[in-house]
Amino acid sequence: MRLKIAVLAGDGIGPEVTREATNILRAVAELGGHDFTFVEGLIGGIAITETGSPLPKATLDAALDSDAVLLGAVGDNKFNSLTPDKRPEAGLLQIRQALGGFANLRPSTAYKALSASSPLRPEVTENVDILFVRELLGGLYFGAPRSWNKETNEAINTMRYTRDEVVRVARIAFELASKRRKKVTSVDKANVLEVSQLWRATVTEVAKDYPDVTLEHQLVDSMAMHIMNIPRNFDVVLTENLFGDILSDEAGVITGSLGMLPSATIGGAVNLFEPVHGSAPDIAGTGKANPLGAILTAAMILRHSANLEQDARAVEQAVHKVLDEGYRTADIARGGESITTQEMGKRVHQAL
Ligand code: ATP
Numbered sequence: 005m006r007l008k009i010a011v012l013a014g015d016g017i018g019p020e021v022t023r024e025a026t027n028i029l030r031a032v033a034e035l036g037g038h039d040f041t042f043v044e045g046l047i048g049g050i051a052i053t054e055t056g057s058p059l060p061k062a063t064l065d066a067a068l069d070s071d072a073v074l075l076g077a078v079g080d081n082k083f084n085s086l087t088p089d090k091r092p093e094a095g096l097l098q099i100r101q102a103l104g105g106f107a108n109l110r111p112s113t114a115y116k117a118l119s120a121s122s123p124l125r126p127e128v129t130e131n132v133d134i135l136f137v138r139e140l141l142g143g144l145y146f147g148a149p150r151s152w153n154k155e156t157n158e159a160i161n162t163m164r165y166t167r168d169e170v171v172r173v174a175r176i177a178f179e180l181a182s183k184r185r186k187k188v189t190s191v192d193k194a195n196v197l198e199v200s201q202l203w204r205a206t207v208t209e210v211a212k213d214y215p216d217v218t219l220e221h222q223l224v225d226s227m228a229m230h231i232m233n234i235p236r237n238f239d240v241v242l243t244e245n246l247f248g249d250i251l252s253d254e255a256g257v258i259t260g261s262l263g264m265l266p267s268a269t270i271g272g273a274v275n276l277f278e279p280v281h282g283s284a285p286d287i288a289g290t291g292k293a294n295p296l297g298a299i300l301t302a303a304m305i306l307r308h309s310a311n312l313e314q315d316a317r318a319v320e321q322a323v324h325k326v327l328d329e330g331y332r333t334a335d336i337a338r339g340g341e342s343i344t345t346q347e348m349g350k351r352v353h354q355a356l
């Protein structure tokens with residue numbers, strides 16, 4: 005298997021956690037006889053410092069020429085005086101837009117060894133493994149009209165979807181579910197919103213092409229409760245943009261630490277992979293960053309851009325193993341003994 009990965013480490017803890025993730029990918033390549041190449045690019049604050057732009061053309065070209073983009077984190081307070089379109093975060097928005105992915109994947113996995121880090125009881129979170137599929141290019145975030153009229157004190161946003169936009173993201177959810185536990189839970193607010201009625205009708209129609217996958221519909225308000233009460237009931241959860249934003253953060257509680265959460269954005273020109281956490285400037289350079297979110301993000305590259313399911317699982321199992329063995333970075337140590345970013349990366353490598 006050949007794979008060209010653009011590595012955009014970015015700012016803060018981005019380079020620290022990305023280094024551990026690429027080390028694991030190198031190990032996977034060696035163990036599996038794959039040919040992975042890595043092309044580095046600047047993005048965010050570091051890119052502004054070195055080139056004046058948060059997303060230099062060379063970075064964008066490298067990303068578009070790759071099979072997958074691995075992004076660390078973007079953000080640096082020292083650029084706070086710049087206008088939003090010139091700040092480090094603009095680099096992230098621009099690359100997301102350029103790659104055009106419309107399906108944002110966020111797993112929410114319970115780790116037995118970390119159950120004490122979650123406010124939920126262990127018997128509630130045991131074996132939980134949810135995959136959120138959030139539509140990313142439609143809904144309230146993008147719908148027109150949108151405005152804030154300061155004279156009339158009226159503001160407007162529009163939740164808009166077309167049938168085609170729902171079909172394409174629903175297909176991704178069903179494809180993924182058919183390789184998992186074969187259940188899709190579609191979340192909407194069809195008792196109130198017409199846009200949700202279109203969503204529900206369309207998802208129901210797409211489901212007919214996947215007879216081995218069970219489809220259920222949930223209203224977003226009751227879903228918010230179910231995620232806390234009965235998270236084990238869910239496999240793939242398909243939602244529109246805003247509902248997915250909220251519910252996937254809520255479900256992060258099941259895992260227990262921001263430093264443990266991976267994500268992928270697929271469906272566009274090139275898939276984009278990034279840990280959920282940001283640049284965490286408070287701990288940058290201290291060796292305290294948890295690299296497991298980035299390492300689990302690397303596993304998602306293997307699964308979603310290289311079709312290397314076994315290798316992806318091996319990385320995920322290695323993460324479970326080091327946690328079961330008791331290794332912790334500071335964010336998940338609960339005041340107990342902790343190891344550094346690099347040591348954690350090495351432990352995962354050994355477990356692999
Ligand atoms: P950004 O603006 O880049 O999103 P932020 O400060 O808003 O940054 P995060 O960087 O996502 O938010 O993280 C919030 C806090 O969570 C951090 O300040 C840090 O203390 C902690 N944190 C985030 N990621 C990690 C990690 N990988 N390992 C350990 N702690 C983390």
Ligand code: MG
Nearest residue numbers: 079281282283
């Ligand atoms: Mg943040």
